[in-house]
Amino acid sequence: MRDPDSPSHPPDSSVAGTERLSPGPATGPPPGRPAPDRAWLERVRAREPEALGQFYDRYLDLVFGLAWRLLGDRTLAEDAASEVFLKVHRAADRLDSTRDPAPWLATITTNVCRDVWRSGQYRMSRRAADVHDPAAAATLSSGRNDPEADTLASERERLVQEALMSLPESLRASIVLHDYQGLDHREVADVLHIAHDAARKRYSRALAALEQLLRGRL
Amino acid sequence: MSDRPRTDPDAAPASAAEQAARDAVRGLAPPRAEATFRARLRREFTTGQFGPRRAVVSRPWWSRPQLLAPVAAALVAMTAVSLNRGPDWQLIAANGEGQVSVDGAVFSPRDAALGERLRRGGHVRVDGAITLDLVAPGVAAVALAPGAELELSSAPGRWWARDMRADVANGDTYFTTGRAFHGAHLDVSTPEVSVRAVGTAFAVLRENQSTCVCVMEGRVRVGEAGTAYASAVEVPAGMRRIVHADRTSETQPILDDSVHRLHRQRDVAGGLLGR
Numbered sequence: 001m002r003d004p005d006s007p008s009h010p011p012d013s014s015v016a017g018t019e020r021l022s023p024g025p026a027t028g029p030p031p032g033r034p035a036p037d038r039a040w041l042e043r044v045r046a047r048e049p050e051a052l053g054q055f056y057d058r059y060l061d062l063v064f065g066l067a068w069r070l071l072g073d074r075t076l077a078e079d080a081a082s083e084v085f086l087k088v089h090r091a092a093d094r095l096d097s098t099r100d101p102a103p104w105l106a107t108i109t110t111n112v113c114r115d116v117w118r119s120g121q122y123r124m125s126r127r128a129a130d131v132h133d134p135a136a137a138a139t140l141s142s143g144r145n146d147p148e149a150d151t152l153a154s155e156r157e158r159l160v161q162e163a164l165m166s167l168p169e170s171l172r173a174s175i176v177l178h179d180y181q182g183l184d185h186r187e188v189a190d191v192l193h194i195a196h197d198a199a200r201k202r203y204s205r206a207l208a209a210l211e212q213l214l215r216g217r218l
Numbered sequence: 219m220s221d222r223p224r225t226d227p228d229a230a231p232a233s234a235a236e237q238a239a240r241d242a243v244r245g246l247a248p249p250r251a252e253a254t255f256r257a258r259l260r261r262e263f264t265t266g267q268f269g270p271r272r273a274v275v276s277r278p279w280w281s282r283p284q285l286l287a288p289v290a291a292a293l294v295a296m297t298a299v300s301l302n303r304g305p306d307w308q309l310i311a312a313n314g315e316g317q318v319s320v321d322g323a324v325f326s327p328r329d330a331a332l333g334e335r336l337r338r339g340g341h342v343r344v345d346g347a348i349t350l351d352l353v354a355p356g357v358a359a360v361a362l363a364p365g366a367e368l369e370l371s372s373a374p375g376r377w378w379a380r381d382m383r384a385d386v387a388n389g390d391t392y393f394t395t396g397r398a399f400h401g402a403h404l405d406v407s408t409p410e411v412s413v414r415a416v417g418t419a420f421a422v423l424r425e426n427q428s429t430c431v432c433v434m435e436g437r438v439r440v441g442e443a444g445t446a447y448a449s450a451v452e453v454p455a456g457m458r459r460i461v462h463a464d465r466t467s468e469t470q471p472i473l474d475d476s477v478h479r480l481h482r483q484r485d486v487a488g489g490l491l492g493r
Binding site for chain 1: 232240242243244245246247249251252255256260262264268271
């Protein structure tokens with residue numbers, strides 16, 4: 001189990017000496033996303049500003065999107081993303097350049113969101129969750145030139161996000177990591193520091209609960 | 219939304235409704251951070267100079283190990299001290315006319331506040347024809363005859379601080395220990411003597427220039443005031459030891475009146491002492 005405050009990159013389980021960067025057998029580089037260049041990650045480790053900028057451009061959306069889905073609040077997601085990148089900067093020299101940093105970033109982001117969940121400000125913000133925030137809605141638009149479709153999509157987004165926020169935090173994390181973030185159960189288990197079987201069972205409970213919440217609303 | 223693979227050999231078969239819910243989550247658009255935030259955080263990340271952050275993402279104080287450990291230790295200590303505390307003194311009888319003074323506050327024997335004031339002991343003086351019976355349930359009973367004056371400590375703790383003290387200034391005082399007193403000790407002192415009892419029933423009668431210790435049951439060591447208990451005389455049941463101010467002393471059979479008063483105390487408090 002990794003220390004959530006010590007975001008050192010997990011030990012490599014991939015084939016040594018190859019460009020395969022993902023931690024497990026089912027977690028290779030995602031299709032459509034080229035495997036991170038090892039030399040580039042070494043430059044990130046060295047905190048070269050240009051490499052850090054590229055790293056940030058590549059992974060900000062992953063971090064921010066996951067935080068937003070877990071926290072349901074744009075401001076809190078910004079705070080969480082800031083915290084994640086601060087931790088990454090501090091721990092850059094521990095980055096494993098042989099592996100895809102995405103699962104590592106998902107772990108740090110989830111841990112930071114856990115800290116946010118425990119905070120008093122989060123509980124206060126939950127009373128006035130900004131899923132109706134126009135700015136947030138704007139960030140969710142499809143980009144199509146179809147206001148009606150955008151409105152429908154926006155409404156659907158709102159319903160699903162509301163349902164997610166109604167789930168207990170552990171169930172929400174399970175379903176967001178698996179279905180939104182695209183991690184498999186083994187990766188989810190690693191991120192949540194639970195056993196593989198427990199991750200599967202938790203996901204089943206989460207999906208059943210979400211289905212109840214969304215029943216007749218979509 | 220991530221573009222990572224969505225095929226999972228572990229995935230349990232879901233109902234159509236659950237699949238729809240799952241697809242709804244999978245269809246969520248990736249929210250994008252605002253341009254100003256993106257630019258600011260990028261600048262901070264590339265330069266390593268992070269501005270002040272809101273405290274919202276810092277761990278709450280109670281989850282920080284370095285703070286949690288002392289807080290937990292303090293809680294354990296407070297709980298232990300609380301559990302160790304011996305029972306409070308209860309006023310079970312206050313018969314007669316007169317007044318009782320506790321730490322300078324004067325009460326009539328029928329005043330409900332008297333019992334409350336006596337819970338943890340204190341300096342007690344009985345004026346008038348009053349007999350006061352106190353009991354710390356299971357541990358000890360103390361009876362004060364008219365004219366008695368003493369400083370009484372709280373009852374002994376359950377596991378540590380197993381001592382109980384009474385400094386008798388004047389008058390007749392009767393002590394009987396209970397079942398839960400086992401392992402504790404009771405020290406009674408007067409200007410003339412120091413008395414140490416370990417599970418017993420005895421009286422300390424303080425008069426002008428002398429103290430009489432009457433032992434009805436158990437063993438009591440009686441020594442001169444200020445001397446070590448090791449050099450004290452052990453007084454057996456049925457005897458009394460009288461120590462005078464001029465340091466002369468004698469041992470005689472116990473007085474019937476003391477036996478009677480100790481029996482009376484047992485009648486009054488025995489049920490609460492578990493005897």
